[in-house]
Amino acid sequence: MQWTDRIRQVKIVLLVSAVVIAAVSLVISYLLVRDLSHEERNRMVVWAEAMRSLSSADENTDIYLALKVINGNNTIPVIVLDAQGNVETYRNITIKAETAADTLRYLQQRAESMRQAGYAIDLNLTDAGQEVRPGDDYLVICYEESSMLRRLASYPYVQLGVVGLFVVVAIFALLSSKRAEQNRVWVGLSKETAHQLGTPISSLMAWTAILREAYPDDELIPEMDKDVKRLELIADRFSKIGSQPEVAREDLRPLLERTADYIRRRSSDKVVVACDMPDDPVVVDVCAPLFEWVVENLCKNAIDAMSGKGVITIRLRRETAHIVIEVSDTGKGISKRHFKTVFSPGYTTKKRGWGLGLSLAKRIVEEYHKGHIFVKSSELGVGTTFRIELHVPSDGVGAASRFSSTR
Numbered sequence: 001m002q003w004t005d006r007i008r009q010v011k012i013v014l015l016v017s018a019v020v021i022a023a024v025s026l027v028i029s030y031l032l033v034r035d036l037s038h039e040e041r042n043r044m045v046v047w048a049e050a051m052r053s054l055s056s057a058d059e060n061t062d063i064y065l066a067l068k069v070i071n072g073n074n075t076i077p078v079i080v081l082d083a084q085g086n087v088e089t090y091r092n093i094t095i096k097a098e099t100a101a102d103t104l105r106y107l108q109q110r111a112e113s114m115r116q117a118g119y120a121i122d123l124n125l126t127d128a129g130q131e132v133r134p135g136d137d138y139l140v141i142c143y144e145e146s147s148m149l150r151r152l153a154s155y156p157y158v159q160l161g162v163v164g165l166f167v168v169v170a171i172f173a174l175l176s177s178k179r180a181e182q183n184r185v186w187v188g189l190s191k192e193t194a195h196q197l198g199t200p201i202s203s204l205m206a207w208t209a210i211l212r213e214a215y216p217d218d219e220l221i222p223e224m225d226k227d228v229k230r231l232e233l234i235a236d237r238f239s240k241i242g243s244q245p246e247v248a249r250e251d252l253r254p255l256l257e258r259t260a261d262y263i264r265r266r267s268s269d270k271v272v273v274a275c276d277m278p279d280d281p282v283v284v285d286v287c288a289p290l291f292e293w294v295v296e297n298l299c300k301n302a303i304d305a306m307s308g309k310g311v312i313t314i315r316l317r318r319e320t321a322h323i324v325i326e327v328s329d330t331g332k333g334i335s336k337r338h339f340k341t342v343f344s345p346g347y348t349t350k351k352r353g354w355g356l357g358l359s360l361a362k363r364i365v366e367e368y369h370k371g372h373i374f375v376k377s378s379e380l381g382v383g384t385t386f387r388i389e390l391h392v393p394s395d396g397v398g399a400a401s402r403f404s405s406t407r
Contacts, residue, residue: 010174014167022160029156036149040076047073048121048141051080055125075146079111083138114142197235204228236289245287245368252282256314259295270309277316284323284390290364297357298327298386305331322389326376333380
């Protein structure tokens with residue numbers, strides 16, 4: 001199973017788990033808050049009856065129990081209004097008003113909001129236990145949920161935030177672990193490849209030197225030299241991947257021209273490689289062997305996408321903040337959902353292939369050159385354009401130009 005598939009599955013499991021936990025928490029909290037809300041209303045009904053008993057008590061009435069019930073409410077905010085809407089008393093409400101008039105105005109406004117919310121009990125003082133009728137003397141007991149109940153109602157959202165944070169941290173840890181493993185694989189593979197290539201390349205160089213002395217006029221020996229030098233360049237690239245490569249100031253025009261010439265020599269006549277570059281130098285800090293490798297990979301992928309027949313265009317220009325290189329082809333295209341996954345290690349649509357070319361290109365551009373590579377555009381059956389953005393040198397050296405000539 002590929003790393004990308006495993007990471008995707010773990011993400012799905014984490015997200016589903018978070019949704020399930022959040023849903024269960026919301027349901028349980030809703031049921032608990034509902035039951036506590038009913039319990040608080042029942043307490044307020046008892047409290048209202050205690051108020052009625054206290055209001056209708058005479059000198060022979062035992063008010064101890066009524067006072068105990070009234071004074072026992074230390075959590076639920078209550079405002080008592082008379083039949084005319086005047087404030088009789090209140091409890092468990094903090095008031096910051098400076099004058100008595102401001103206090104009454106604040107209490108009346110808050111009592112009105114309680115009534116509009118449905119937290120009000122009409123208490124008939126004329127006929128106990130009956131609904132209030134016109135002419136009856138009554139009190140209105142206005143209340144609202146206690147602070148404990150409000151905190152409990154907000155708890156699921158806090159828990160949801162904690163679960164979401166856990167999921168984000170877990171996914172970040174997985175991605176970091178994946179990236180660290182990729183780095184170890186890249187470094188180890190590159191160093192081992194460079195080491196394994198070193199000995200046979202040295203032998204080939206010695207043999208070509210012997211052949212050159214024995215057959216100085218043979219036309220094939222220079223071609224063999226070119227291939228040996230090519231192998232030497234590949235080994236050098238792998239050794240640079242396994243360590244921190246050194247960058248130098250380079251004009252990208254000859255670099256891209258060399259790459260285009262190499263692709264032309266190594267591809268059929270049915271593949272046309274065009275370069276669209278400015279006349280003035282476009283200078284940037286790059287590691288030339290590695291950057292040539294990036295462009296080669298893009299061109300080779302383009303040839304595969306075109307099934308060995310079509311046009312590849314390498315464009316170079318300087319924008320305000322970036323040096324831009326674009327490689328376009330007339331191949332089969334890439335679906336939008338694969339714009340990012342094409343750079344994942346192991347991703348390939350070929351029957352034969354490791355799926356490492358674009359991943360390697362991304363590593364070289366973004367980690368070694370601090371640039372950016374991405375699929376700029378693609379249309380199925382029409383072609384694809386890859387875009388590389390490199391930072392303009394700090395001293396601003398380069399050509400401020402548009403696409404100007406085709407070679």
